[in-house]
Amino acid sequence: MQQKEAIWLEGARRLEEDVLGEIYDALSPELYRYGYRLLGDVEQAEDVLSETFVRFLRAIRAGGGPKTHLRAYLYRTLHNLVIDRHRRQEPAWHELVPEEIAAGESTNPAYSVQQQLDGRKARALLWHLTPEQRQVILLKFFQELSNAEIAAALEKTEGAVKALQHRGLASLRRLIVKESVDQEHVG
Incomplete structure (x- = not known):
């Protein structure tokens, strides 16, 4: 590229x-x-x-x-x-949805309610991250940019990008665990 x-x-x-x-x-x-x-x-x-x-x-x-x-x-x-x-x-x-749906390209009528609910959960969880963590996660995992490309886009070092990614993923894991524990107590 x-x-x-x-x-x-x-x-x-x-x-x-x-x-x-x-x-x-x-x-x-x-x-x-x-x-x-x-x-x-x-x-x-x-x-x-x-x-x-x-x-x-x-x-x-x-x-x-x-x-x-x-x-x-x-x-x-x-x-x-x-x-x-x-x-x-x-x-x-x-809504964080697959690219083809976000771009209006989905022709699959089987896009399930469960996937929509999962998208809402993902959206809600991402908004608990810091703006920088959220941006790195979106660029890395949804836009599939390399750490070097993310670093250049955000004017940060690759080390800073890796740290933001690590902290963001750790925060998401904690949030997911907390949510599943909360669901067990409700159900």
Whole structure:
């Protein structure tokens, strides 16, 4: 991916429309899914996706933008836009669902109520993490970014990303155990 990104960045700096289109076509679906997971709203996810690419183009035209790590730069830009929205309003509670459903691509009518309930539980548990832990978990396990890509996107070291991931997963384990113990006492 790094070699491809280097080629894309070279073309983007020259404002080659075909390269810019290729970047958008290749990266917008995963960026949209990430925005949707953070915002829980289709229209807001589309808005932050559009604004992400507008800011990328403005930066490129001004001689700025990413020198390396294009994908991480776009994730960081989108994340910052989401944070700005959260500061202006209460965060939208969202459903963590499989990518094909979040993207409106599910054709499986057998998507069960149990899976929906599990998604709600996962959502509720993730919101108990710190914002940084939640972001690392989403990028790592839902967007499947490498630790290096996450570190670049969040402007942190790989060690910090690993620590956030470890603490986040440990917190999730504790929450799951606590929830199962609570369920045993209720049932």
